[in-house]
Amino acid sequence: MDRHSSTTQSDLERMLWDEKVEPKALPLSLLEDITNGFSDEREIGRGGFAVVYKGMLENGEAIAVKRLSKTYMYEKEFLREVECLIKVKHKNVVRFIGYCVDSQGRADSYNGKFVMADVLQRLLCFEYLPHGALDQYITGDIWHRNSATAKSHTVLTYTVLAS
Numbered sequence: 001m002d003r004h005s006s007t008t009q010s011d012l013e014r015m016l017w018d019e020k021v022e023p024k025a026l027p028l029s030l031l032e033d034i035t036n037g038f039s040d041e042r043e044i045g046r047g048g049f050a051v052v053y054k055g056m057l058e059n060g061e062a063i064a065v066k067r068l069s070k071t072y073m074y075e076k077e078f079l080r081e082v083e084c085l086i087k088v089k090h091k092n093v094v095r096f097i098g099y100c101v102d103s104q105g106r107a108d109s110y111n112g113k114f115v116m117a118d119v120l121q122r123l124l125c126f127e128y129l130p131h132g133a134l135d136q137y138i139t140g141d142i143w144h145r146n147s148a149t150a151k152s153h154t155v156l157t158y159t160v161l162a163s
């Protein structure tokens with residue numbers, strides 16, 4: 001991924017109001033900016049393979065930034081997931097905004113040797129759903145606090161499609 005990719009916050013803002021814009025490759029620096037460097041206070045959830053952060057744009061809109069864990073690094077699976085996410089477009093499925101693959105060399109000592117290690121990061125970005133995940137509605141955790149919306153159901157729908 002090109003760290004100097006030209007996608008900016010205003011491109012992301014435009015993507016959010018124009019549903020016709022296709023998902024894009026996003027630079028890691030942009031995702032770091034909008035999540036305060038993936039800070040703890042921006043964490044909104046954790047799944048089996050990822051930590052999800054709330055990314056805040058300058059216009060006050062939010063997106064969900066899913067940073068995949070180091071154990072979920074198989075290139076073929078990631079590529080297949082991105083391919084499925086790009087193809088699936090439905091009003092009840094959370095909108096896929098873009099993806100990021102970033103690799104950076106880091107010099108470090110390993111087993112007494114000085115080595116250059118590749119540090120790989122993979123991230124997926126989605127429209128932000130403010131009402132939580134479907135499983136909380138099914139189990140009754142938040143059924144009485146909020147009324148379920150079609151969009152709030154889509155976190156789980158997406159998971160089913162992607163697995």
Ligand SMILES: Nc1ncnc2c1ncn2[C@@H]1O[C@H](COP(=O)(O)OP(=O)(O)OP(=O)(O)O)[C@@H](O)[C@H]1O
Nearest residue numbers: 045046047048049050052064126127128129133159
């Ligand atoms: N688009 C989103 N908008 C708002 N919150 C989200 C979004 N996506 C995920 N989350 C939050 O992050 C949590 C973890 O999301 P994730 O998709 O990784 O979970 P999961 O479906 O449990 O994981 P897995 O894919 O490992 O089965 C969700 O339960 C939800 O609270």
